[in-house]
Amino acid sequence: MVDENSILIGKSQDAFEKILLKYANRHGLIAGATGTGKTVTLQVLAEGFSNAGVPVFAADIKGDLSGIAANGEAKAPFVKRAEEIGIEYVPDRFPTVFWDIFGEQGHPVRSTVTEMGPILLSRMLELNDTQEGVLNIAFKVADDNGLPLLDMKDLRSILNFLVEQAAEVKEKYGNVTKDSVATILRRLLVLENQGAEHFFGEPALNINDFMHVDRDGRGVVNILAADKLMTKPRLYASFLLWMLSSLFEALPEVGDPEKPKLVFFFDEAHLLFNDAPKALLTSIEQVVRLIRSKGVGVYFVTQNPVDIPETVLAQLGNRVQHALRAFTPRDQKAVRAAAETFRKNPEFSTEQAITQLAVGEALVSTLDDKGTPTVVQRTLIAPPSGRVGPLTDAERAALIKSSGLMGRYEEAFDRESAYEMLIERAELAAQEQDSENSGGGITGWLGSILGINLGGGTPAKRGPGRPRMTVSETVIRSTTTSVANSVGREIGKVLTGSTSTRKGASITDKAIQSATSSAVRAIVRNILGGLTKK
Known part of the structure; x- marks a missing residue:
């Protein structure tokens, strides 16, 4: 870190390039082709925020980011890069908590069906408008009748209940057809086969557990194991959007704090926007725009800026662009589009520079003291202090076991909810019928x-x-x-x-x-x- 008020990114020809902490909640973008250094840049920023006392949440797609929890090594390339930038290379390790929806490489992460809500769940299930309407009715009926929706079997039960009581439901809430319910149930089965049953249930995640600092005042780096999750892109994107929405609802308004309360790195961000309906895109735009007032910075990590809708891209004030390749006309168009997102530097062509950047180099533009985007600069990215590369399984297991959160989420429980309540009501109705008959x-x-x-x-x-x-x-x-x-x-x-x-x-x-x-x-x-x- 250059000073206590900023995060070091690297050095351009004449100056250090940095993110001012007071504008770190204005969001950001890390883009570049595969193998150009995006993950290392993400690690450098995560380490900087941790040193500044800002908790971090990041999805770890390949497992490489886990090395932030172990001391780095003074390898020749790192030492040389530090000398070129004008800083001392000091190996370090950072307080880290590991999370995993499947509970294999970190503490389990769960949410209830109610907390996920019908909109995100419809996105996960790829429902059409009619089916999404039925799902909304299911949530409303459950709420009006005091039937908690906690896990997948609760949702299946309330959907079957809609079919059984179709006439009464139609009169008060709207039409529900067997075909629509059957389609939703089939989609639920597909989602369960992808492992979603691990995510829905209790104990549900307390979002405040992402926002701790250690004894030395350094922000905890929360790493979500996403290598397996990435094979279920709908679940991955919906989970991360649910997290943003939960943060938005849970945190109070703070305006523009001296530093963020949490910085959120969204890797493979294009998965969030692929085939997303307009209503969902509008929701994402609103969350990104408004969550900064809650003290949360969101940094999208993707291959090309064009992966991000313009309405969202316009909200990203701090940008790091690694190299892009222009082998095809489509690639060339993408390079031009990426160059146009920067404030031009008269000393070089941004469009040409994007294709010429070496590994570990990037074009950088951040917000200055007045909140205005700086002129784009060609920058050498600083070396990370933690290990570059994954932890061993034994190292990860030891860190999970010694975590202060160990035991809080490991054991799932199943309290009475819609599934049990509907069974009980059915049994009581049967007993009353038997009593009448006798x-x-x-x-x-x-x-x-x-x-x-x-x-x-x-x-x-x-x-x-x-x-x-x-x-x-x-x-x-x-x-x-x-x-x-x-x-x-x-x-x-x-x-x-x-x-x-x-x-x-x-x-x-x-x-x-x-x-x-x-x-x-x-x-x-x-x-x-x-x-x-x-």
Whole structure:
């Protein structure tokens, strides 16, 4: 770091090129062809932010970034580059926490289905507008009925519930077809086969666990193992966008702080925008534009600036462009487009320079003291202090085990949610139906003795020749049912021994004594008397 207020990137012909911490939340871009040094530049910036006390989150696509947790080596190329820039090469290691959606190379990362939300989930499932509408209805029905959606089986249960209650759902929320639900369920199965069941569940990630500093005041570098995740691009892109959205919702407004609260590196950023619907692009643009006021800087890492939509690209104030190759007309067009994103330097052609950069060189433009983009400069990138290259499996395992977060997320649990609640409701409904079919328990039993229907269930459907009950019949039925219920309670008290009576009294006497109504006493006497004779 050149000074305490900036992050060193490297050195141009006349000066150090740096990112001012007060403008680091204005986002940035690291671009360049494969093998031109993007990952090393990412590591240099991550180390600089860590030294400045700023936590970092970065996706590690190839595993190379994990070396930041181990001391670097004073190799000849690094020492030489440091001398060329005019700094001393000092090997160092940085506080690092490893994360992994699959729980294999780091602490597990989980979210609930509710936290992911229907929009991002639709993106993951590649749903059309109609299917996305059904998914939105599923979330709304779950919310209105107190059915938490935590994992995949909860989501499947609520979707099946929509089909079973299609008529009622249509009346209040809109039409839900079996075909749409079946398509969503098939897509869920595909997502599960990609490993998404590891991501949905509890304990859910506390986003604040990404924002720690160590005892020395250095920001923790959070590294997401993404080598396996990259084979599921939809899951990868949706996960990272969910993280940004969660940060945006969780963090308070801070305006322009002296330094960011967190810096977020989004590698292979083009995956976020590939085939993204317009509504999602609008959402991404809004999050990127507004999250800077929460003190979060977002840095996209990709091969070419044209991978980023113009509305998002316009938000990126700090830019590092490594070499691009121009072998085809399409490549040449991409080079011109990349050159046009910089403020021109009259001393050289930006378009030509992009194709001539060596490995470890880049064109750099950042925001100056007034927040204005600087003239683009051809820059030698500083060497990283940590190891360049991956940790061994043993080194990674040791760091994970010694992490202060060890044990917080490792053990998954499954509390009662939509799946269990819907099963319980179905069982209760079945029991009630069985009770109605068998005559309604003790009330039905008493009704059979008295020769009346006291089941309390739904009345039999009336046929064309069956007359509606008169008002008198309705009153008699209601009164008789009330009396029968009282009788049942009084007999139940006797049989369970909860009624206190004189010593030596018979069951009939006890029931009669405990009854408070003369009508009830008469019925109890007749019923128990008849039972005694039998």
